[in-house]
Amino acid sequence: DGGITQSPKYLFRKEGQNVTLSCEQNLNHDAMYWYRQDPGQGLRLIYYSQIVNDFQKGDIAEGYSVSREKKESFPLTVTSAQKNPTAFYLCASRGFYGYTFGSGTRLTVV
Amino acid sequence: EDQVTQSPEALRLQEGESSSLNCSYTVSGLRGLFWYRQDPGKGPEFLFTLYSAGEEKEKERLKATLTKKESFLHITAPKPEDSATYLCAVQGSGATNKLIFGTGTLLAVQP
Numbered sequence: 001d002g003g004i005t006q007s008p009k010y011l012f013r014k015e016g017q018n019v020t021l022s023c024e025q026n027l028n029h030d031a032m033y034w035y036r037q038d039p040g041q042g043l044r045l046i047y048y049s050q051i052v053n054d055f056q057k058g059d060i061a062e063g064y065s066v067s068r069e070k071k072e073s074f075p076l077t078v079t080s081a082q083k084n085p086t087a088f089y090l091c092a093s094r095g096f097y098g099y100t101f102g103s104g105t106r107l108t109v110v
Numbered sequence: 111e112d113q114v115t116q117s118p119e120a121l122r123l124q125e126g127e128s129s130s131l132n133c134s135y136t137v138s139g140l141r142g143l144f145w146y147r148q149d150p151g152k153g154p155e156f157l158f159t160l161y162s163a164g165e166e167k168e169k170e171r172l173k174a175t176l177t178k179k180e181s182f183l184h185i186t187a188p189k190p191e192d193s194a195t196y197l198c199a200v201q202g203s204g205a206t207n208k209l210i211f212g213t214g215t216l217l218a219v220q221p
Contacts, residue, residue, distance in 0.1 A: 004127065004153075006153075014118075031207065033208065033209075035211075039120060040213060041118065041213060042114065042197075042210070042211035042212050042213045042214070043197075043199075043208075043209070044211075044213040045206075045208050048206060048208060050206075050207070056206065058123075060135050073189075088151075090153050090154070094207060097159075098142075098159050099144070099156070099209060100156070101146075101153035101154045101155075101156075102154065103152055103153045104151070104153045106151070
């Protein structure tokens, strides 16, 4: 079945450490998105990519980086510059019929 | 600025007690309004897309409607398994095709 796979499901980061969240899709979608979800807030856009080898900053890109070397993959790196990284991270892709979301990665700073 | 407001923040219903969730929006050039269901610790699950005022869509006990300023998600005779957070999002005419989300309505259906 086609879908989006995010890994790991849970991730713990120490202060000053960079961590990378994986997002893989087999839907053949060109556009992919990273959102952050915090309690009491709507999903907020971090980065998006509408085609391979191209990506753009979203509304809250500071402290994050991405790459899009393959159509299927859109990894997100949370850098040490992100001061409050504890959150639920969601990856999505967009096709003709709409958006499909992954199951999320919960990142916690320890 | 594009904006989505959902109400109520939380709703508790008895099994079989019908109700509606509201999603008010302001967006420049609506390209689509989306309803998602989200269970705890999981990603949003697609329910409906509405494109123009007057449009309605149904799926089992759920019915979504759209006007020029708001959308309603009507839940008829809910069951405990309908308990979840329901998210509303809009896509405007901007180049990013990004979704603007509301904060969601947490629905609890008690048996």
